[in-house]
Amino acid sequence: MPNVLTQKLASFGPLSATERQVLQDLIRDIQTVPARQDLLREGERPDAVHVILNGFACRYTILPDGARQIIAFLVPGDFCDSHVFVLGKMDHDVGTLSECQTAAISAAALIEVSEKHPGITRALWWSTLVDEAVLRAWVVNIGRRTAKAAVAHLFSELLIRLRLVGFASRTGFELPITQHDIADSLGLSNVHVNRVLKSLRKDGLIAVNGDSVVIVDPERLEKYSSFDEAYLHLGAASLPNGEPVSSGGGPPQR
Amino acid sequence: MPNVLTQKLASFGPLSATERQVLQDLIRDIQTVPARQDLLREGERPDAVHVILNGFACRYTILPDGARQIIAFLVPGDFCDSHVFVLGKMDHDVGTLSECQTAAISAAALIEVSEKHPGITRALWWSTLVDEAVLRAWVVNIGRRTAKAAVAHLFSELLIRLRLVGFASRTGFELPITQHDIADSLGLSNVHVNRVLKSLRKDGLIAVNGDSVVIVDPERLEKYSSFDEAYLHLGAASLPNGEPVSSGGGPPQR
DNA sequence: CGTTTGATTGACACGAGTCAACACCAGTGG
DNA sequence: CCACTGGTGTTGACTCGTGTCAATCAAACG
Numbered sequence: 001m002p003n004v005l006t007q008k009l010a011s012f013g014p015l016s017a018t019e020r021q022v023l024q025d026l027i028r029d030i031q032t033v034p035a036r037q038d039l040l041r042e043g044e045r046p047d048a049v050h051v052i053l054n055g056f057a058c059r060y061t062i063l064p065d066g067a068r069q070i071i072a073f074l075v076p077g078d079f080c081d082s083h084v085f086v087l088g089k090m091d092h093d094v095g096t097l098s099e100c101q102t103a104a105i106s107a108a109a110l111i112e113v114s115e116k117h118p119g120i121t122r123a124l125w126w127s128t129l130v131d132e133a134v135l136r137a138w139v140v141n142i143g144r145r146t147a148k149a150a151v152a153h154l155f156s157e158l159l160i161r162l163r164l165v166g167f168a169s170r171t172g173f174e175l176p177i178t179q180h181d182i183a184d185s186l187g188l189s190n191v192h193v194n195r196v197l198k199s200l201r202k203d204g205l206i207a208v209n210g211d212s213v214v215i216v217d218p219e220r221l222e223k224y225s226s227f228d229e230a231y232l233h234l235g236a237a238s239l240p241n242g243e244p245v246s247s248g249g250g251p252p253q254r
Numbered sequence: 255m256p257n258v259l260t261q262k263l264a265s266f267g268p269l270s271a272t273e274r275q276v277l278q279d280l281i282r283d284i285q286t287v288p289a290r291q292d293l294l295r296e297g298e299r300p301d302a303v304h305v306i307l308n309g310f311a312c313r314y315t316i317l318p319d320g321a322r323q324i325i326a327f328l329v330p331g332d333f334c335d336s337h338v339f340v341l342g343k344m345d346h347d348v349g350t351l352s353e354c355q356t357a358a359i360s361a362a363a364l365i366e367v368s369e370k371h372p373g374i375t376r377a378l379w380w381s382t383l384v385d386e387a388v389l390r391a392w393v394v395n396i397g398r399r400t401a402k403a404a405v406a407h408l409f410s411e412l413l414i415r416l417r418l419v420g421f422a423s424r425t426g427f428e429l430p431i432t433q434h435d436i437a438d439s440l441g442l443s444n445v446h447v448n449r450v451l452k453s454l455r456k457d458g459l460i461a462v463n464g465d466s467v468v469i470v471d472p473e474r475l476e477k478y479s480s481f482d483e484a485y486l487h488l489g490a491a492s493l494p495n496g497e498p499v500s501s502g503g504g505p506p507q508r
Numbered sequence: 509c510g511t512t513t514g515a516t517t518g519a520c521a522c523g524a525g526t527c528a529a530c531a532c533c534a535g536t537g538g
Numbered sequence: 539c540c541a542c543t544g545g546t547g548t549t550g551a552c553t554c555g556t557g558t559c560a561a562t563c564a565a566a567c568g
Contacts, residue, residue, distance in 0.1 A: 043484075061394050064480050069398040071390045083383045086376065091387050091485040122340065129337045132382075133345050135389045136325045140315050142396045143441030144323040147556075178514060187397030189557050194516060210565095226318050230297075231345040401524070432546065443525050448548060 003027050004053055004165045005103075008077030009123040011164050013235045019119050026113065027053070029104040033096050035176075039080055040094040048104040050080040055100030056177055060184070061092050070185035072135065073097075073158070077165040082128050098176035126233070133231045142187045145225070148196045150186045152225035155206060159215055160229055172214040257281050258307055258419045259357075262331030263377040265418050267489045273373050280367065281307070283358040287350050289430075293334055294348040302358040304334040309354030310431055314438070315346050324439035326389065327351075327412070331419040336382050352430035380487070387485045396441045399479070402450045404440045406479035409460060413469055414483055426468040 006023045009015060015023070030053065033039065039057060040046060057074040071092060074080060080094045085107065114121040137157070141150045158175070162168035179197065180190040188196075200206045205221050207214040215221055222228075260277045263269060269277070284307065287293065293311060294300060311328040325346060328334060334348045339361065368375040391411070395404045412429070416422035433451065434444040442450075454460045459475050461468040469475055476482075 059390070061390075063394070063398055067398045069394045071393050083386065086379045087383050087387070087487045089484070089487070091487070092390060125340045128383075128386075129341050132337065132386045132389065133341070135386065135393065136313070136315075136346060138393055139325050139389065139396060140317070140323045142393060143439075144317055144321045180514080185397075190514090191516085191558080192556055195556090198516080230343070233341045233343070233345070434546080444546090445526080445548085446524055449524090452548080 004077040005051055007165050009120070009127065011234050012123045012126040013119075015119065015123070019117055022113055022117055022120065026105050026109060027051070027103045031102050031104070033100045033102060035096055035098045035100075038093055038095040039100075039102065040090050042090050042093050044090045045088060046081050046084055046090070048106045049082055049085070049110055051103045051105065052076050052078050052080065053101040053103055056097040056175075057094060057100055058097055058181070058185070059092050059094050068184045069187065070181065072131070072138070073185065075158070075161055075165065076167055078131075079127065082124065097181055130233055133233065137231050147186065147188050147192055148199060149225045150188075151182065151193065151196050152200060152205065152221050153227050154182070154186065155213065155215060156218070156222045156225055156227040157232075159218060160232060164234075171216070171218060172212060174211050175213045176211045258331040259305055261419050263374070263381065265488050266377045266380040267373075269373065269377070273371055276367055276371055276374065280359050280363060281305070281357045285356050285358070287354045287356060289350055289352045289354075292347055292349040293354075293356065294344050296344050296347050298344045299342060300335050300338055300344070302360050303336055303339070303364055305357045305359065306330050306332050306334065307355040307357055310351040310429075311348060311354055312351055312435070312439070313346050313348050322438045323441065324435065326385070326392070327439065329412070329415055329419065330421055332385075333381065336378065351435055384487050387487065391485050401440065401442050401446055402453060403479045404442075405436065405447065405450050406454060406459065406475050407481050408436070408440065409467065409469060410472070410476045410479055410481040411486075413472060414486060418488070425470070425472060426466060428465050429467045430465045 003024060005027060006015065006020050009023065010020075029048075035055075039050060042061075052074050054076055057078075057080070059071040059074065061069050061071065063069070074094070080102075081090065084090060114124065134157070137153075141153050145153060159168055159171075159173060162173045163170070167173060178190075179193045182188075183190040183193040186193070197206075197208065201208065204216055205224060207216055257278060259281060260269065260274050263277065264274075283302075287309075289309075293304060296315075306328050308330055311332075311334070313325040313328065315323050315325065317323070328348070334356075335344065338344060368378065388411070391407075395407050399407060413422055413425075413427060416427045417424075421427060432444075433447045436442075437444045437447040440447070451460070451462065455462065458470055459478060461470055
């Protein structure tokens, strides 16, 4: 069973058996980090690159007035700090939202790999550039979509990104974060997110049960939020159907 | 006199004389493009990389309802499409706001340079990663700042970015774009931007005269918008004072 | 069981959008 | 030379999406 990193990078393009093995071997130094704990702080100079293997984390910034803006959700397979080798310092914080497993890849190991395996280097490039594309979509989401469409778009995006790494079924996924977290990611208040979710449930677009989200009809949700997966730049035929996710697809109740 | 590209990349770290010369030689195929014209369209597969030499351009997306979200302002020295080599397709549009001069660098030339000059490769990396950091700051701006602070933050950022390439003095720059453009970049309406600008003028934070913007007191503006230039990841001592910009520092009139 | 954290809901306030009118140019053509 | 035009900036009146505050509820937990 491939790890999330190989699985994710394979979404860019096929990887050879050796490349898969090399990536497999990179995943060592696995740590478990409890929920709501910082992985990296602004100003830090990490000497290794960190990958999320399990759970949800986020990039975020706290403003002087205490407001928090979540800049990106990090899901399994995502890098926390791939930019820091060139930029030096972290310019924002990274923290867990749920309990997470992370792997630390030493600078030396990464440099060696990228020198010997140009295919992997290219895949890593792809990964950071897609992160940037996701960020652009985020800006559009916050800037010009209504709260309801923005939440719908976020869920559409998460469905695809989580499917890539086997953490979502065709129609749903576990989302172990609070409504407050969603609010801080979209520049909304927690109260309003609550109302928006209620409205999305009423419209039969989603169903929520505890931490599990069911996208009743992915296509309808995508259309509603004008979601177009093109910006994720997936290679052809890279979307597995994913294993069924824990909780079922019951009716839109809560 | 160095071109804007060398000037910008030198903000990351010192460049050797040869590196400067190599960068100098890359700038050929210069074109002049009128205002309000697309440079790149979504879905396109450009075979060269484009750099802005002069003028203002932007990345943007149009939503189904016709709303436009500007995702980034491109100023002299910025790349329009450095990501497209890896990602393949453009996932958004790029268009001019004012008349622009652009240079096209062929794929072949760029690959050759980056193989021979690791220092330049690193600087190019730095450039795209800083673009990403700017994007993160943009999200924070739109998501969690008031309209007034967001505009103030944008102006603070532009002041620094334009100074890097000699297009701003210590306290001002030419901004040949409309209030509507600013609105679309911050997710606001043109009317509201107008009111915000009026308010910033009243507070003596900025002074506007036609296309020229004067930042009366940069430090005060930065404090007001909680601007911290750390995210631009400038190397030490890389901020030239810049030549004086055309119009003077008159009183806050219009 | 109290305690705590997160979800939910209602009442009310406010920032920002919309609509519409007008001012001010720069460019155009009669 | 001067109406005419279109684009941009400005302003006021009104509306509406979201935020704020506060109370209640539900589930998790030591």
